[in-house]
Amino acid sequence: MFEIIKINLKTGRATIPIQAKNKEEFSVVGNELKNKIKQLLGGRSLHIRQIDAGSCNGCELEISALSNPIYDIERFGIHFVASPRHADVLLVTGPITRQMEPALIKTYEATPEPRIVIATGDCAINCGVYANSYAVSGPLNTIIPVDVNIPGCPPSPTAILQALLSILDRLPKK
Amino acid sequence: MSDSKKYFIARICSLLKLPANSLSANENEISAFLPLHELPLIVKRLCQMEEARCVFIGATDDRKNSKSFGLQYLFSIDKESLLILLRSKVPDHSLKFPSIAVQVAAAAAFEQEIWEFFGITPEGHPNLKNLLLHEDWPSETFPLRKDFDPHQKIKRVEKKSSNFLQVTGEGVFEIPVGPVHAGIIEPGHFRFSVAGEPVIHLEIQLGFTHKGIEKLAEGKTVLEAAALAERISGDASFAHSMAFCQAVEKIAKVTVPKKAQVLRVIFSEMERLYNHLGDIAGIATDVGFSFGAAQMLRLRELILQKNDRFTGHRLLRGVNIPGGVLCDLTAEIKNELRSFLNLLLDQYAPVEHLYFETDSLMDRIEGTGIVLEKVVRDLTGVGPVARASNVKIDLRQDFPYADYPNLKFEVAFRKEGDVAARMLVKMAEFKEAVSIIFQALDHLTDEPLVVNIQSLPEGSALGWAESARGEIFHWLRIGRDGKVERLKIKSPSFSNWRILPWAVQGNIVPDFPLINKSFNLSYSGNDR
Ligand code: SF4
Numbered sequence: 063m064f065e066i067i068k069i070n071l072k073t074g075r076a077t078i079p080i081q082a083k084n085k086e087e088f089s090v091v092g093n094e095l096k097n098k099i100k101q102l103l104g105g106r107s108l109h110i111r112q113i114d115a116g117s118c119n120g121c122e123l124e125i126s127a128l129s130n131p132i133y134d135i136e137r138f139g140i141h142f143v144a145s146p147r148h149a150d151v152l153l154v155t156g157p158i159t160r161q162m163e164p165a166l167i168k169t170y171e172a173t174p175e176p177r178i179v180i181a182t183g184d185c186a187i188n189c190g191v192y193a194n195s196y197a198v199s200g201p202l203n204t205i206i207p208v209d210v211n212i213p214g215c216p217p218s219p220t221a222i223l224q225a226l227l228s229i230l231d232r233l234p235k236k
Numbered sequence: 237m238s239d240s241k242k243y244f245i246a247r248i249c250s251l252l253k254l255p256a257n258s259l260s261a262n263e264n265e266i267s268a269f270l271p272l273h274e275l276p277l278i279v280k281r282l283c284q285m286e287e288a289r290c291v292f293i294g295a296t297d298d299r300k301n302s303k304s305f306g307l308q309y310l311f312s313i314d315k316e317s318l319l320i321l322l323r324s325k326v327p328d329h330s331l332k333f334p335s336i337a338v339q340v341a342a343a344a345a346f347e348q349e350i351w352e353f354f355g356i357t358p359e360g361h362p363n364l365k366n367l368l369l370h371e372d373w374p375s376e377t378f379p380l381r382k383d384f385d386p387h388q389k390i391k392r393v394e395k396k397s398s399n400f401l402q403v404t405g406e407g408v409f410e411i412p413v414g415p416v417h418a419g420i421i422e423p424g425h426f427r428f429s430v431a432g433e434p435v436i437h438l439e440i441q442l443g444f445t446h447k448g449i450e451k452l453a454e455g456k457t458v459l460e461a462a463a464l465a466e467r468i469s470g471d472a473s474f475a476h477s478m479a480f481c482q483a484v485e486k487i488a489k490v491t492v493p494k495k496a497q498v499l500r501v502i503f504s505e506m507e508r509l510y511n512h513l514g515d516i517a518g519i520a521t522d523v524g525f526s527f528g529a530a531q532m533l534r535l536r537e538l539i540l541q542k543n544d545r546f547t548g549h550r551l552l553r554g555v556n557i558p559g560g561v562l563c564d565l566t567a568e569i570k571n572e573l574r575s576f577l578n579l580l581l582d583q584y585a586p587v588e589h590l591y592f593e594t595d596s597l598m599d600r601i602e603g604t605g606i607v608l609e610k611v612v613r614d615l616t617g618v619g620p621v622a623r624a625s626n627v628k629i630d631l632r633q634d635f636p637y638a639d640y641p642n643l644k645f646e647v648a649f650r651k652e653g654d655v656a657a658r659m660l661v662k663m664a665e666f667k668e669a670v671s672i673i674f675q676a677l678d679h680l681t682d683e684p685l686v687v688n689i690q691s692l693p694e695g696s697a698l699g700w701a702e703s704a705r706g707e708i709f710h711w712l713r714i715g716r717d718g719k720v721e722r723l724k725i726k727s728p729s730f731s732n733w734r735i736l737p738w739a740v741q742g743n744i745v746p747d748f749p750l751i752n753k754s755f756n757l758s759y760s761g762n763d764r
Contacts, residue, residue: 114421122470195447197447
């Protein structure tokens with residue numbers, strides 16, 4: 063245990079700091095996001111429900127990376143929730159396989175308004191390499207209305223955070 | 237080749253009625269054609285007397301050329317490092333072949349898949365039902381037949397009755413879960429039959445992420461198909477692309493430059509590193525030991541960032557192509573990688589130690605989710621799941637490829653078969669992987685990175701790679717036009733998913749996430 067504490071002291075903070083100069087940087091985006099969430103949601107945090115609609119799991123890998131100590135997305139007031147009923151935002155990945163389409167629609171219907179839908183990754187946007195397959199019903203915007211696209215295969219954690227920032231303007235003020 | 241191996245091969249050849257010298261050029265593959273009616277007996281002998289393991293069964297639609305469907309059975313005799321590919325033919329007027337599932341349990345799922353995708357029936361199959369295509373799939377619609385249009389939209393038919401095995405009795409009830417789960421994971425549907433806390437039976441329905449990858453690959457150039465291969469399972473992008481590229485290279489009869497082979501080893505071990513750390517962290521998360529998990533996840537993210545820095549992609553996509561790799565490591569980067577690995581080991585060791593000291597973690601995982609060796613052998617489990625149950629198979633050692641023959645490493649294995657054993661195997665493999673990268677770095681020479689593949693002759697070949705989850709096989713056939721005619725993908729998860737229900741039986745429901753995490757299976761790899 064003390065070994066680790068020693069290493070941690072030496073390493074310093076692993077998390078990317080909140081004050082940074084470079085506009086592109088994760089923390090700048092995150093900080094802006096935090097302020098907006100505060101402004102718009104009146105201190106409430108932003109709740110996201112992720113839905114895998116047939117992804118290759120690459121997108122999931124990057125979305126879960128957002129929660130690791132380096133990105134630590136919860137510090138910006140963003141929270142992944144277990145139920146669509148608690149969600150403000152649906153983060154959908156994958157080309158929407160024929161066999162996930164019904165479950166996706168049910169989940170969408172279970173999410174309270176205003177539900178913001180984000181197509182995450184090239185697959186959700188245009189089906190990527192799986193386009194025109196018999197087993198694919200997507201892209202996402204042909205099935206449910208999409209508010210924001212995050213391109214990339216998979217999109218980087220920073221890109222995902224940036225997209226979250228851009229949607230906040232669409233949430234009703236509290 | 238040793239005398240005992242020669243003798244062994246002569247025995248197999250006589251069993252298959254082949255001339256004694258019919259070993260292919262690379263000395264570990266035998267291929268034989270057998271008429272359908274002889275198959276069951278020979279397979280039975282191979283499996284029972286020679287300890288052959290059923291790796292996969294695939295099919296092809298050859299009705300255009302030979303008025304028949306082709307079948308391919310791949311067996312592996314691991315202790316002798318020998319692969320046996322049996323081929324057979326099903327005439328298009330009969331559409332039936334004898335099932336071997338009663339003798340070889342692992343064959344059951346492959347036969348179901350062939351029935352579902354080609355419409356040829358395994359006669360005598362003990363449990364013939366849909367595997368990947370769901371109940372609203374129309375009958376007589378077989379995606380892997382050549383006359384099936386890959387781009388059509390399939391209408392939904394009224395659902396047939398559900399496929400689940402139901403347990404009845406006093407106090408037994410069913411807990412359905414999924415396909416949309418609580419966490420950030422892939423979709424699948426589980427049904428637990430429980431009486432009180434312990435699970436009596438678990439039924440799993442997959443196929444939610446079925447994307448028709450095998451069908452999509454058909455008619456594509458190998459370069460296009462390589463991009464698909466990288467997207468079979470995101471966290472095994474490199475391993476899948478390696479298996480695919482090696483199959484192409486065999487058909488093209490080219491030898492990849494030594495440097496590219498070494499780089500392939502380095503990148504596939506980097507993939508193993510980040511996957512294993514993620515799995516080890518996941519175990520801690522699931523028992524509520526978030527301090528340990530956070531430490532492991534921090535190190536994992538550092539590896540992903542290094543991947544990005546060295547190759548331009550965090551998941552190592554776009555690095556491999558048929559003929560070699562596209563990404564070199566400069567002298568400066570090599571040094572950076574060396575010092576990074578040292579740092580990684582230094583910081584990993586105390587966290588691992590902390591895991592062992594944390595009773596709340598170790599108590600939960602020891603004795604939980606035990607998989608018996610017999611189950612692994614019967615269902616031909618692979619990867620860390622097999623190695624944690626005393627089945628010591630690893631393609632890197634048994635069928636070495638790329639630069640692996642020139643590297644020294646131990647294959648980690650345990651006997652207990654529980655969650656702890658699977659975690660310990662991964663911990664040992666993590667350290668071995670670092671040592672492999674160190675060794676490989678010394679093997680890098682100044683050579684070109686790619687050999688040009690001018691044109692591809694007609695033909696078929698097997699490619700394989702040991703991913704973090706276990707063995708991957710790709711069986712590729714190139715047609716006369718130099719394009720992909722058939723790609724059969726065998727992912728490690730396809731076998732290991734069939735083992736999970738056995739690991740869960742008798743355990744309590746709250747331990748399911750933990751057991752599931754210790755398997756860490758790919759839904760997409762299974763469903764393709
Ligand atoms: S966008 Fe790329 S990473 Fe994401 S699901 Fe599609 S293929 Fe996988």
